[in-house]
Amino acid sequence: MNQEQVIKISHLSKTFGKNVVLKDIDFSVSTGDVTCIIGASGSGKSTLLRCLNLLETPTTGEILYHDRDIANLHKEAAAYRAKVGMVFQSFNLFNNMTVLGNCMVGQIKVLKKKKEEARASALAFLEKVGMAPYINAKPRQLSGGQKQRVAIARALAMEPELLLFDEPTSALDPQMVGEVLDVMKQLAKEGLTMIIVTHEMAFARDVASHVVFMADGIIEEEGDPAQIFSNPQNYKTKEFLSRFMRG
Amino acid sequence: MPQDFFGRIVYILNRNGMSYINGAINTMIIAVVGTFIGCLIGFAVGIVQTIPLEKKDKLFKKIILRIVWFVLGAYVEVFRGTPMMAQAMFIYFGSSVVFHINMSMWFAAFFIVSINTGAYMAETVRGGILSIDPGQTEGAKAIGMTHVQTMLYVILPQALRNIMPQIGNNLIINIKDTCVLSTIGIVELFYATNGVAGALYTYFEAFTVAMVVYFALTFACSRLLRFWEKKMDGSDNYDLATTDTLAHTSGLYSYTGNRDKEEA
Numbered sequence: 275m276n277q278e279q280v281i282k283i284s285h286l287s288k289t290f291g292k293n294v295v296l297k298d299i300d301f302s303v304s305t306g307d308v309t310c311i312i313g314a315s316g317s318g319k320s321t322l323l324r325c326l327n328l329l330e331t332p333t334t335g336e337i338l339y340h341d342r343d344i345a346n347l348h349k350e351a352a353a354y355r356a357k358v359g360m361v362f363q364s365f366n367l368f369n370n371m372t373v374l375g376n377c378m379v380g381q382i383k384v385l386k387k388k389k390e391e392a393r394a395s396a397l398a399f400l401e402k403v404g405m406a407p408y409i410n411a412k413p414r415q416l417s418g419g420q421k422q423r424v425a426i427a428r429a430l431a432m433e434p435e436l437l438l439f440d441e442p443t444s445a446l447d448p449q450m451v452g453e454v455l456d457v458m459k460q461l462a463k464e465g466l467t468m469i470i471v472t473h474e475m476a477f478a479r480d481v482a483s484h485v486v487f488m489a490d491g492i493i494e495e496e497g498d499p500a501q502i503f504s505n506p507q508n509y510k511t512k513e514f515l516s517r518f519m520r521g
Numbered sequence: 522m523p524q525d526f527f528g529r530i531v532y533i534l535n536r537n538g539m540s541y542i543n544g545a546i547n548t549m550i551i552a553v554v555g556t557f558i559g560c561l562i563g564f565a566v567g568i569v570q571t572i573p574l575e576k577k578d579k580l581f582k583k584i585i586l587r588i589v590w591f592v593l594g595a596y597v598e599v600f601r602g603t604p605m606m607a608q609a610m611f612i613y614f615g616s617s618v619v620f621h622i623n624m625s626m627w628f629a630a631f632f633i634v635s636i637n638t639g640a641y642m643a644e645t646v647r648g649g650i651l652s653i654d655p656g657q658t659e660g661a662k663a664i665g666m667t668h669v670q671t672m673l674y675v676i677l678p679q680a681l682r683n684i685m686p687q688i689g690n691n692l693i694i695n696i697k698d699t700c701v702l703s704t705i706g707i708v709e710l711f712y713a714t715n716g717v718a719g720a721l722y723t724y725f726e727a728f729t730v731a732m733v734v735y736f737a738l739t740f741a742c743s744r745l746l747r748f749w750e751k752k753m754d755g756s757d758n759y760d761l762a763t764t765d766t767l768a769h770t771s772g773l774y775s776y777t778g779n780r781d782k783e784e785a
Binding site for chain 2: 356357407
């Protein structure tokens with residue numbers, strides 16, 4: 275496969291006041307990569323993801339998107355975000371719109387698509403995540419897993435180049451986790467470029483093409499999932515994984 | 522004139538019914554128009570007050586925004602912090618004496634009620650915007666919406682719904698408070714009642730009628746707004762857009778991966 279580098283992060287740091295959350299992060303993602311970021315809560319995984327989407331402004335360092343530094347491009351942040359989708363732990367569906375409206379509004383207002391066109395593509399993506407029958411429902415009428423699948427469809431409807439997942443299954447019960455992971459696995463198969471922050475180790479092992487382990491704001495270890503999960507080198511990785519793998 | 526209470530009320534209604542109706546109409550016109558314009562002012566001020574200021578913004582934008590915020594803050598504090606009756610006298614008579622502006626009585630009435638309601642609504646709108654889960658803003662940003670788009674399509678519709686009770690509150694307060702405009706000569710319900718009462722010296726009866734009319738107006742408005750709120754909420758039910766009722770829609774199995782296979 276012809277792999278082009280989509281995102282390259284170098285020397286990225288983020289501090290909140292005196293609290294250093296990310297220290298000198300370097301990593302890159304190419305088209306078709308499914309990168310899973312694992313690590314304990316508070317290790318900076320989510321902050322890293324939020325920096326990638328400019329929801330947080332990195333303190334120092336650069337984020338190269340197709341070789342252009344976007345970390346300090348304030349004005350174009352919105353245009354950049356339209357190309358880099360994000361799925362949140364708390365879904366963040368628009369409460370004032372129906373399922374269909376959620377999937378159409380970005381296409382119409384941001385991508386300036388015609389209504390009919392937006393509707394057709396929204397329906398196609400909702401179909402894909404198994405939520406097409408629910409187009410008339412409001413978010414408050416859906417279960418967590420259903421909301422998350424709609425959120426994925428909403429992000430996909432923007433036809434992003436890269437999709438970020440911030441612990442998409444952490445707020446869900448085990449059955450709902452299954453339905454969301456199925457959708458994500460399908461997307462991975464289709465070659466969508468994804469960066470996934472997750473606590474679902476089995477999923478990371480099966481689906482990821484690349485695994486990044488973070489602890490205390492540092493990338494401690496990264497590599498092939500088979501290698502990270504079966505033969506971790508770093509003692510922090512070993513300790514972290516031993517807890518998950520026993521269970 | 523009849524000697525008993527109810528007899529006098531009927532007598533007053535027959536004799537002065539039209540004054541009451543005219544007064545009530547004027548009261549409602551001022552209250553509704555004033556509340557509407559006040560809401561527009563409140564939304565404008567509230568929206569400006571919640572524009573996010575970031576470190577990276579240009580110095581020029583920061584300075585302008587801070588000045589505008591200060592002016593708006595002063596407006597809100599002054600008009601919330603002084604009585605509407607005093608404002609009415611100050612603006613209506615003050616403007617003609619000091620600035621030689623002769624505003625019509627009606628213009629003054631709309632102006633005073635609107636600007637007063639605006640000051641209260643500004644805080645209400647600001648609160649309404651701040652009460653929306655930040656996740657909604659993040660969700661909108663994440664699909665590439667600008668601040669204006671986020672406000673317009675995501676935040677304000679939700680904020681509007683949340684502050685509907687407060688808008689109703691303001692309308693009811695305005696219906697009652699227009700009576701202070703009698704000081705600048707507007708013939709609204711209170712002024713009209715005063716005339717009726719004075720003509721025959723029937724204060725108790727005249728104001729009984731006025732109270733009933735005021736209550737009818739406010740109660741009708743409050744029910745009407747409640748009904749409107751319900752309508753905004755939409756249906757509690759939704760139809761599945763499928764004809765196949767057995768359609769598999771909710772993912773009935775869990776992701777297990779091939780873990781067992783590997784570990785075996």
